[in-house]
Amino acid sequence: MHKRGYHHGNLKQALVEAALTLIEEKGPTGFTLSEAAKSAGVTPAAVYRHFEGREDLIAEIARQGYDVFADLLDYAFASGAPSALASFEATGRAYLAFARKYPGHYVAMFESGISINRTPELNLVATRALGVLEKAAEKLSQHIPLEKRPPPQMFAAHIWAMSHGVVELFARGSPGTQSPFPPEDLLETGIGIYLRGLGLIEQDQ
Known part of the structure; x- marks a missing residue:
């Protein structure tokens, strides 16, 4: 070591x-x-x-990770302008990029069992990261009729779950979970199917 x-x-x-x-x-x-x-x-x-203990140390690592994570998502969201769709897809790719570049932080954030409510500072940065996804979802969902529009929090949670699943299964080299497709392609097509279901992307001919 x-x-x-x-x-x-x-x-x-x-x-x-x-x-x-x-x-x-x-x-x-x-x-x-x-x-x-x-x-x-x-x-x-x-x-x-x-x-005071190992959990406090891991919580600090998670806090620092969420701080970087939120910055990356925010940058990705801004870089996709002026297209709301491009901004939204960019945040998904940023999720994969973060998991690859900061594996220790990623584990502390999502696999350590540490609650984001453990400290006010951790909760603040974790909420900021989710807020970027909600902002991207809200901007994109403006194209959906109001009566059919899912809440931005639900929209963002779906994409967060999809991104997390691709990372866990295919982007971190877990044994026995090799995919014939690059993780980025899996996420992009998954998001595409989801957005088509909401009527935000035209159906394939």
């Missing part, structure tokens, strides 16, 4: 970086605070200056 070491005066972030490596190698429950401290090059007692 690569030992990052603690050299820069930021003990809290050094522990976060050490725990990220451990999460990627062993999962969110496969390491102890003592191991994180050892990897960061400090004594176990030093950990408790910032974290």
Whole structure:
């Protein structure tokens, strides 16, 4: 295991970086605070200056992850302008990109069992990330007659669930779940089917 070491005066972030490596190698429950401290090059007692337990450390990793995640979704949404459809599809691709580039954060956010309500700071950034998807859904759903329009929260939740499923099954190299199609294609076609059902994309001829 690569030992990052603690050299820069930021003990809290050094522990976060050490725990990220451990999460990627062993999962969110496969390491102890003592191991994180050892990897960061400090004594176990030093950990408790910032974290009361492993769950608090993982919650901080999740908070940082959601912060990056929300920024990526927001950037993707803005980059798709002026088309509402392009903006919406871009947020789905950003979900896959985040899971690949930040696997440790992704696991802390979605697979550690840590509630987004554990701290106000974590709840704030997690809500901001979902808010970007809801904003994209709301903009796109303006083209649906009001009486047939799903709530933006439901619309966003469907796409979040679809994106999460593609990531979990096909984008993270899980054993036995290889797909003959790239994850991006799976997500794009899945979103396409969903949007056609809502009448937002014309049916194939």
